[in-house]
Amino acid sequence: MSDLDQVTLSAGDKLVSLPVLKPTLGNSCIDISKLTKETGLFTYDSGFTATASCKSAITYIDGDAGVLLYRGYPIEQLARQSTFLEVAYLLMNGELPSRGEMTAFDREVAHQAMMHESLRKFLNGFNYDAHPMAMLCGSVASLSGFHHDTLDLSDPEHRRQAAIRLIAKVPTMAAAAHRYSIGWPIRYPRYNLDYVSRFLHMMFELPSEPLELNPIVAKALDLLFILHADHEQNASTSTVRLVGSTGANPYASVAAGIAALWGPAHGGANEAVLKMLEEIGDARHVDAAVAKAKDKESGFRLMGFGHRIYKNFDPRATIIREMTHKVLGELGVNDPLLEVALKLEEAALKDDYFIQRKLYPNVDFYSGIIYKALNIPTEMFTVMFAIARTAGWVAHWLEQQVDPEAKIGRPRQVYTGHAKRDYVGIDSRK
Numbered sequence: 001m002s003d004l005d006q007v008t009l010s011a012g013d014k015l016v017s018l019p020v021l022k023p024t025l026g027n028s029c030i031d032i033s034k035l036t037k038e039t040g041l042f043t044y045d046s047g048f049t050a051t052a053s054c055k056s057a058i059t060y061i062d063g064d065a066g067v068l069l070y071r072g073y074p075i076e077q078l079a080r081q082s083t084f085l086e087v088a089y090l091l092m093n094g095e096l097p098s099r100g101e102m103t104a105f106d107r108e109v110a111h112q113a114m115m116h117e118s119l120r121k122f123l124n125g126f127n128y129d130a131h132p133m134a135m136l137c138g139s140v141a142s143l144s145g146f147h148h149d150t151l152d153l154s155d156p157e158h159r160r161q162a163a164i165r166l167i168a169k170v171p172t173m174a175a176a177a178h179r180y181s182i183g184w185p186i187r188y189p190r191y192n193l194d195y196v197s198r199f200l201h202m203m204f205e206l207p208s209e210p211l212e213l214n215p216i217v218a219k220a221l222d223l224l225f226i227l228h229a230d231h232e233q234n235a236s237t238s239t240v241r242l243v244g245s246t247g248a249n250p251y252a253s254v255a256a257g258i259a260a261l262w263g264p265a266h267g268g269a270n271e272a273v274l275k276m277l278e279e280i281g282d283a284r285h286v287d288a289a290v291a292k293a294k295d296k297e298s299g300f301r302l303m304g305f306g307h308r309i310y311k312n313f314d315p316r317a318t319i320i321r322e323m324t325h326k327v328l329g330e331l332g333v334n335d336p337l338l339e340v341a342l343k344l345e346e347a348a349l350k351d352d353y354f355i356q357r358k359l360y361p362n363v364d365f366y367s368g369i370i371y372k373a374l375n376i377p378t379e380m381f382t383v384m385f386a387i388a389r390t391a392g393w394v395a396h397w398l399e400q401q402v403d404p405e406a407k408i409g410r411p412r413q414v415y416t417g418h419a420k421r422d423y424v425g426i427d428s429r430k
Helices: 035-039 075-081 084-093 099-111 118-124 132-146 156-182 195-204 215-228 235-244 250-261 269-280 283-294 315-331 336-350 352-356 363-373 378-401
Strands: 006-011 014-021 059-062 067-070
Touching: 006 035, 014 035, 067 075, 067 084, 067 315, 075 215, 075 315, 084 099, 084 195, 084 215, 084 378, 099 156, 099 195, 118 132, 118 156, 132 156, 132 250, 132 378, 156 195, 156 250, 156 378, 195 215, 215 315, 215 363, 215 378, 235 250, 235 378, 250 378, 269 283, 269 336, 269 363, 269 378, 283 336, 315 336, 315 363, 336 352, 336 363, 363 378
Parallel strands: none
Antiparallel strands: 006 014, 059 067
């Protein structure tokens, strides 16, 4: 972190002093809010990769050191000792709950899990083969129509209730979208189950056959939800904040986040891993695939390796790798694609090409394997991500609502179009 209090920028014959903001952890930031007024200049930062868009106390990432903190707590400690619902409480409220607070939070989430019966009819408006992310995005946006009487954003209790509803109802709507797509009757949430087990029962239980759930399945999914709960100012979270900056309601804001997450470069990465495994097809072809990936002319990429933020290793992957092998061992899954994945992992961890470039398997690689082992359909992978990330989205939306410095988002641009020109009548155009 820089010790500078300010930097001086030379703009022509003018010197402008800009203050430096010092965070608790991480890089200091130059406050350029008065730059345009002083110089007439904007800044250009494609993708906002070097620009802080807000002040936030929720999540901290150090990509070089492989550090991920939720409200100051290392992800390794939370993954080992906490539960997803407790992590959701932490992200929302800033502190871990007491036993009484956790019991009340658990109860409130459980009793908000039911979705309105009209949403069944809403789902009927989709083709049966519509992507579940399309159904989830539409369903979440529609919640503002069901809860319009508690959308006074100046009321802290209305804001809290909205956050609870989203954490509670997104799994229900996700499971309903899945069951609708395969023609199964929609299941109601069971209040006597924990958050993750409730979701799994809504996904897989048949009316004629009670679901016998292996505890390792619920534990693995709960761990994945913890690891995916938040990741600072990524594309979908920034989208939630940008939409929220307009004063849009939380359901619309989170629906926008779901739409952003749908992109294959963001939440669709673990789905891309499975497609890659299917393309490789057989463990005997892994060596050839690795060789092909090393050839820049081939155009073939191994999905699920390396990370844009984590330059050495993804701490989440380190945690989930152990759980992946535990799940595969416990369930005794015999799947050719999982054999491909394990051989690919072995090759990447031993091959100097990957080691030198720090292309280690990331959380998307392992989460795709676990979802496959748990019989989660590939098209539901991004939906699973959305269930977990809802906790982070609502935390950021809540934080934004009480930020005294929050403004409506309005990025600038470098205009590269035509200069001013005159209209020419159609008969005079060449």
